[in-house]
Amino acid sequence: MQRVHIKISLIVLFALVFPGLAYADGPPKRQVIVQVEKTAYIWVVGAWNFETCRILTDDIEVVPQYADVSALCGIISTSMINDGSANLYYLGQYDYLEDTPQDLPEIQIKSSVKDSSIVVRAFDPLPEQQVIQVDAMINGIPAVCDSTNGVSTPSGLECVFPIYNPPVLFSAFAISSYGDTSKNIELRIGNMIEFDPYFSEPKKELVVVGDSAYTQYNIYHDIPRVWGVVPGEDIVPSWLKTVPVESLETDHYYYYLAGQILLESPLDGQNCHNYGISGQYATNCGVVAVFEQVYQYQNAYNKEIFLASAETGVPNRVIKRIIAVESQFFPNAFGIAGEHGLYQFTRDGADTLLRWNGPFYVKICGEYWDYCGEYGFDTLEEWQRDVLINHVMADPNNLYYLGSALKANAFQIAPLFDTVFGIEDLGKFLSYEDLWKITVLNYHAGPTLVSAVLVNIRDLDLPISWDSCATVLRDLQPLALHYVERVFRGH
Numbered sequence: 001m002q003r004v005h006i007k008i009s010l011i012v013l014f015a016l017v018f019p020g021l022a023y024a025d026g027p028p029k030r031q032v033i034v035q036v037e038k039t040a041y042i043w044v045v046g047a048w049n050f051e052t053c054r055i056l057t058d059d060i061e062v063v064p065q066y067a068d069v070s071a072l073c074g075i076i077s078t079s080m081i082n083d084g085s086a087n088l089y090y091l092g093q094y095d096y097l098e099d100t101p102q103d104l105p106e107i108q109i110k111s112s113v114k115d116s117s118i119v120v121r122a123f124d125p126l127p128e129q130q131v132i133q134v135d136a137m138i139n140g141i142p143a144v145c146d147s148t149n150g151v152s153t154p155s156g157l158e159c160v161f162p163i164y165n166p167p168v169l170f171s172a173f174a175i176s177s178y179g180d181t182s183k184n185i186e187l188r189i190g191n192m193i194e195f196d197p198y199f200s201e202p203k204k205e206l207v208v209v210g211d212s213a214y215t216q217y218n219i220y221h222d223i224p225r226v227w228g229v230v231p232g233e234d235i236v237p238s239w240l241k242t243v244p245v246e247s248l249e250t251d252h253y254y255y256y257l258a259g260q261i262l263l264e265s266p267l268d269g270q271n272c273h274n275y276g277i278s279g280q281y282a283t284n285c286g287v288v289a290v291f292e293q294v295y296q297y298q299n300a301y302n303k304e305i306f307l308a309s310a311e312t313g314v315p316n317r318v319i320k321r322i323i324a325v326e327s328q329f330f331p332n333a334f335g336i337a338g339e340h341g342l343y344q345f346t347r348d349g350a351d352t353l354l355r356w357n358g359p360f361y362v363k364i365c366g367e368y369w370d371y372c373g374e375y376g377f378d379t380l381e382e383w384q385r386d387v388l389i390n391h392v393m394a395d396p397n398n399l400y401y402l403g404s405a406l407k408a409n410a411f412q413i414a415p416l417f418d419t420v421f422g423i424e425d426l427g428k429f430l431s432y433e434d435l436w437k438i439t440v441l442n443y444h445a446g447p448t449l450v451s452a453v454l455v456n457i458r459d460l461d462l463p464i465s466w467d468s469c470a471t472v473l474r475d476l477q478p479l480a481l482h483y484v485e486r487v488f489r490g491h
Contacts, residue, residue, distance in 0.1 A: 030126075030180060031101040038098045042091040045069060045077040052077045052086060064088060107131060107182035108156075109174045110373060113189065116163050120145070122174035122182060123156025125370055129178045131156040136172040163189060223313055223410045228425035229432050237433055239488050242315045245306040249299050250320075252490075257297055257328040258282035261290045268293075298329045301342070304399045312403035314410075318436065319403055321487045322443070331397050341396020348446065349405060350392040354385075356408035364388055409443040410435070416447055420454040421464065433488075434466035440487050441469070445480040452476065 041060050045053040053073030055064045069088065070078045080086035105125040112119050122131045134145040134157055145159035161170070168189040174182040259281040262269045269276030269286045276286020287294065301323070309316035326344040327333035334340045338347070354361045354377045365372030365380075365388055377385065392401055413435070418424050426435060442450045453472045462468040473481035 030104040030106060030178070032104060033099045034102050035097040036100045037095060039093055039095050041093045043088060044091045045073055045081065045088050046086050052080060054091070060093070105371065106374065107174050107176050107180070108370060108373070109134075109172070109182040109185055111172070111185050111187060113163075113187070118161045118163060118168075118170055118187060118189070120159045120161065120172050120174075120185075121153070121156065122159075123153060123370075124176045124178065125155070126176075126178060129155065129176055131174045131182075132177050133157070133175040134159045134172055135175065136161055136170065138170055139168055223407060224427075224432070226411055226414055227430075227432075227435050228427035229435065237488075239317050239321065239490075240315045240433060240436055241317060242309055243317060245302055248302040248305060248316060248320055250324075251295055252298065252324070253287050253291070254294055254298060254324070254328040255281045255287055256333075257330045258287040258290050258294050260330045260332070261293050261297075262286050265290075298324070301329065301399060308399040308403035311400055312407045314403045314406045315436075318406065318440070318487070319399065321490065322402065322406070322440070323399075324490075325483065325486050342399070343396070343402045343405075345393065345396050345401070345405070347389055347393060349443075350389045351385075352412065352446075353392060353401065353405040353408045354388055356412045357404050360404040360408070361388075364391060367391075406439065406443060410439045412447060413438050413442050413450065416442075416451055416454060417464075420451065420458055423464075429464040430466070437466045437484050437488060438469060440484050441473075441480060444483045445477065449477055449480060 038058070041057045041062075043055040043057065043064050044051045045055075053069070055068065055072055057064065064072075066078065066081070069081065077086065081088065107122060107124050109120065109122040111121075120134055120136070122134055124131050132146060134150065136143040136145070136159075138161060143161055145157060145161070147157070150157045150159040157174070161172075166189050168187075170187045170189065171184055173184045176182075259277055259279070262275060262277050262282055263280075266275045266277070269282070269289045272283060272285035272289055274283075276283050276289050278286075282290070302320075305316050305319045305323075308314070308319055323329055323342050327342050329342065331342055332340075333342070333344065335344050339345060339349075354364070358376075361377050362372050365377070368387060369384075377388070380388075395401065414424070414426060417426055417429075423429060430438070438450065441453075453469050453476065456462075456472040456476065457464065457468045460472075462471065470481055
C-alpha cells in the first residue's frame with residue numbers, strides 16, 4: 001500500500017510536468033478536462049545541512065519505508081541511513097492543480113418493437129450536440145436513417161425499420177455531431193406465433209427472443225419465458241386464466257369491506273344489533289344490509305384490473321384475487337406495518353418492483369432522469385432510489401403498479417431457485433400453477449422466506465414442487481401458506 005501511494009504521487013507529479021501526454025492520439029472522447037486540487041507531501045533523506053533524495057507521497061499518513069528509499073533513492077541514500085549519517089524526515093507539503101479528464105454523458109439509444117416495425121430512438125444529452133444518423137443491420141443488410149427519412153427530435157432522431165420476413169437479427173448504433181457513436185444494440189425477432197392457453201382470445205404477435213437494455217419484451221409471454229415454461233404444455237386452472245372484463249364480476253360477501261362501509265355510514269346498519277358492526281368487521285346482518293355497496297366496491301376496479309393485466313401479462317384473475325385478500329377492495333385500507341391501499345403495498349414491495357421489473361423501472365425513472373436505461377435501480381444514489389420508491393408509494397391504488405409488482409416477483413423467484421438448486425429452467429421441475437403459487441408467496445412474504453423454504457426442501461431431499469413448499473410452510477410459516485391458499489381458492 002505504501003509503495004502504491006508513492007508511485008501514484010510520482011506519476012501525478014510527472015503528469016504535471018508533461019500535461020496532456022495521454023491524449024495525444026486517438027478518436028474524440030466524451031471527456032472534459034477539469035482542474036482538481038491535489039496535495040503532495042515531501043519526505044527528505046538527509047541531515048540538517050544536506051539532502052540526497054526527496055520522496056513525494058499523496059497521503060500524510062504514508063511514511064516511506066526502507067524498501068521505498070532503496071527503490072526510489074538508490075544505494076547511496078540507503079547506505080547513509082544505515083551508517084547514521086542521514087535520516088528520513090518530513091519537510092512539508094505543497095498544493096497544486098492537476099488537469100483531470102471527466103467523463104461526459106453518453107449517447108442514449110433505445111429500441112422497441114411496435115406492430116411490424118422496430119422503433120429506434122436516440123438522442124445526445126450534451127448541449128449543442130445532435131444525433132445525426134442511425135446505422136442499422138437487418139439480417140446482414142445495412143440500413144441508414146437520418147433527418148431525410150427519420151423524425152428529428154430534441155437532440156436526436158426517431159427511426160422506424162420495418163420487419164418484412166421474420167426471423168430477424170437486428171443491430172443498430174447512433175452517430176453524434178460530437179464525432180462519436182453510441183453503444184451497439186441488438187434484437188432477435190422470432191416468427192409470428194400464436195399463444196392461446198393463457199388468454200380468452202388467441203393472440204398472434206411478434207416475439208422478441210433476444211434482448212437489449214431498452215427492449216420491451218412481448219408482455220404476454222416473458223414470464224413463462226423467464227421460467228422456461230412452454231406455453232400449452234400445462235393445463236391452466238381457472239384462477240390463472242385471463243378472462244374478458246365481464247367475467248371478472250364477483251358477488252362475494254366481504255366482512256371487512258362491509259365493516260368499513262358501516263363505520264363510515266353507521267345508519268346503513270341501523271336495523272342490525274350494534275349497527276351490524278363487530279370491531280373492524282361487519283356481522284352477517286351488517287354485510288347483508290350494505291351488500292349493494294359491497295358488490296359495487298368489489299367490481300369497481302374490473303376494467304382497471306383488465307387493463308393492468310393487458311399491460312403486464314399477469315393473469316387478471318390473479319390481480320383481482322390479490323386485492324380481495326389484501327384489502328377486500330377497500331381503497332383506504334391500512335396495515336400495522338405501514339402497508340396501505342388496495343394491495344397493501346410497502347416500501348420493500350416498491351423496492352422489489354423497481355429492482356426486478358426493468359421496463360417498469362426505466363419507465364418510472366425516465367420521468368425524472370434521462371439515463372435510467374444505462375443504470376440499474378441498485379446503482380442509483382440512495383436519495384434517487386427514495387424518490388422512485390416514494391413515487392410508487394404515493395399511488396397505492398394504481399393497479400398497473402400491482403401487475404408490474406407481481407411480474408417483478410415472478411422474475412425474482414428464478415434466481416432464488418438457481419442459488420439453492422443450481423437450476424435455471426424452472427419449467428422442467430415445476431408446473432405453471434406451482435410457479436404462480438410461489439410467486440404469490442414471494443409477493444406476500446418476500447424472498448428471505450422463499451429462500452428458507454427452498455433450502456429446507458433441498459436439505460430434506462423433498463421433490464421440487466409446490467406441495468413440498470406447503471409441507472415446509474406448515475411448520476415454518478403457516479400464515480404465509482394460508483395467504484397463498486386464500487388467493488388460489490378465491491379469497
